[in-house]
Amino acid sequence: MASLTDAYAILTDPKKRAIFDREQREMRNGSTGSGTTGSGASASTAGDWHHDPSQMFSEFSKVFGRQAKYRQAGQVSQRGDDITTEIEVSFMEAMRGSTRTVALSCRQGCEICNGSGAAAGTGWTMCRQCKGTGTVRVERGIMTMGMPCNTCSGSGQTLDHPCRSCRGEGAMVRRKDVLVSVPAGARQFTELRLPGLGHCGLRGGRSGDLFVTIKVKEHERFKRVDEDVHLTVPVSLSQALLGGTVEIPSLTSEKDIIKLQIPPNTLPGNSRIIRGKGPPKLSAGSSVDSASNPRGNLVLHFSLSLPERLTPRQEALIREFDDIEKESKQRREFKHGNNEDQVLPDSVGRSFAPV
CATH class of the missing domain: 2.10.230.10 (Heat shock protein DnaJ, cysteine-rich domain)
Known part of the structure; x- marks a missing residue:
């Protein structure tokens, strides 16, 4: 079938047909003067193609190097499947x-x-x-x-x-x-x-x-985003207000612990980037790229962790804290308003005029 296809392509393509005709003329010009080949057979002519199709296809293959190739004799090795x-x-x-x-x-x-x-x-x-x-x-x-x-x-x-x-x-x-x-x-x-x-x-x-x-598998706290890893870090109310230290697991080893200093007045939703503490970057061949910028970043997102239940003392302290906060707010508003006639309540409920 390959020979038939090649023959049709040559016959229908003017350029290929011209090349084939030129090759045939050169072959005929190289024959003996008696009009026969060295083996005694008659030299091929253009008219012979139509009378001997098998010879025509053979000539096509010789000129263009498209003769069908079959497996040669001998044991043929075969690659194993993946x-x-x-x-x-x-x-x-x-x-x-x-x-x-x-x-x-x-x-x-x-x-x-x-x-x-x-x-x-x-x-x-x-x-x-x-x-x-x-x-x-x-x-x-x-x-x-x-x-x-x-x-x-x-x-x-x-x-x-x-x-x-x-x-x-x-x-x-x-x-x-x-x-x-x-x-x-x-x-x-x-x-x-x-x-x-x-x-x-x-x-x-x-x-x-x-x-x-x-x-x-997915992790309950860590989440990978592109070349970085994001982590939600819960902080207590006192840590959020006063600052403190939290420990977070490292991506390099179970024994390594990262101690992170929380600044005072850390609001829920605040984030912090620790550069070079993220996952290793892999090259195209699934190997660690240690030549340049070998690791991504660790992105921390802070959240406020509150107790599920409060003791009576905790409730009393929080109410006292709330009263003090309201009093401080009123003092700030009074100071910025410069209202000398305003009466400001003290921390125990007594009223006094500003000095």
Whole structure:
């Protein structure tokens, strides 16, 4: 079919037809003066194309190098198929890096025949159907085409005594445990490629690859956004008003703790960026980019943490605090208003005139 397609393309394309005609003239000019080729056969002419289509297609292939190629005789190696799988890791495992053992059902070389597929003391023999060529001639009307041999699947060799263990396949499906290293900073659906850990190849072909997709579980506090990690930090009422120190977990190790100083009057919703304390940045090959700006940032968002229940003393102190705050507000308003006739209540309910 490839020859028919090429022939049609040449005949319908004026440029290709001109090139073909020129090549044919050069071939005829190189023949002997008696009008025959060196082998004694008559030289080709343009008129011969229409009387011998098979010769025409052969000439097309010679000129343009498009003759159909079939598998050559001999054992044809075949690359093994790839394997795809997925693993699930926690958020911290993805940030800090971890390892996972993955159990695979994988085609592996037969241990009995060492992957040859032949029984002990035997081997592959020349295919009797195609005589080792790997192709057979098939008549299609006036055309004769070469097709891959069905007996040997185009390899040119057959196996008379296959291995009983693998039935001539040279490989068997067995369990294989693979240790997968999850790089620090892995994102959701990061794909790892492990060359040569897929299904084994046949007849000396190289093994396929193993592709592992990483699924990262969500964390109740941490959340990854692009190259940074965001964290909500709860602070108590006293810490929000007076300031203080809080401890937050580090993304690098369980043993590392970040001590953060909370400034006074920290409002809920305020944020703070700790540069270089975020997740490691991965390059295109799923490796840590340590050359420049190796880590993202840790973005902190403060929230106010209040107790669910108050003791009677806490309630009394809060009411006292509220009374003092109202009194301070009234004093500030009086001071800014400069109203000398205004009477200002004191902290115990007595009224007095401003001095």
